[in-house]
Amino acid sequence: MSATTPVRNRPPSRPRIRRGGLLIGALLLAGADLFIKAQAEANLSRGEVIETPLLTIKLLYNTGVAFSLGxxxxxxxxxxGTGVIIAALLTWLTVSAPKMSRTSFAGGILVAGGAVGNFIDRLDGAGVVDYLHSGWFPTFNLADVFVTVGAAVLVLGMLRPGKDPENRA
Structure with a gap:
């Protein structure tokens, strides 16, 4: 009689989990951004302006890209143009995700979420909904915050290799 080896159901590989986690995280952030933009449009569409100590909340549309370029x-x-750039960005992030440190991975999720949120918002042709105004900086939205903070965190994680446990061999 020969011994049979039981067949094991292997869990998904780590690279697949990291890639899926990056994409799911990005979609969740994009969804939160789009929900807040919809609320801004619904509540500020008649020209309302809300003054707070740090920011003024008012509705604007940006038909260009960063700082209204284009x-x-x-x-x-x-x-x-933005679709091609985002496709390249998402490809690089998903390919790189398994090797990223935790810091870079978090930054990648933020960048991807913000980019996807603004891209989806742009598809209707009216431009990206912006609603946060500081008085000294162009009006922006939550997706812009995700992209800016995410880029800084991503770069920080790339400059500190070996500091995060996931980056060690």
Missing amino acids: ASLPTGVVVA
């Missing part, structure tokens, strides 16, 4: 270009050109 606002005079046709919408299709802006959508296609």
Whole structure:
């Protein structure tokens, strides 16, 4: 009689989990951003302005990209250009995710979530909904905060290799 080895159901590989986690995290952040933008549009569409000590909340639309660059270009050109950039960014992030430190991984989720949120918002042709105004900086939204903070965290994680336990061999 020969001994048979039981077949084990292997759990998904770590790279697959990291890649899926990055994409799911990004989609959750993009969803939160889009929900808040919808609330801003619903509550500020008649020109309302809410003053707070740090920020003024008012509704604006940005038909360009960062700092309204390219606002005079046709919408299709802006959508296609940002779509190509985001596709390349998401490809790089998902390929790199298994090797990223925890810090870089968190930054990647923030960058991807913000980029996807603004891209989806841009698809209707009206421009990206912006609602946070500081008085000294162009008006921005939560997705912009995700991208900016995420880029800084991603770079910080890349500059500190070996500091995070996940980056050690």
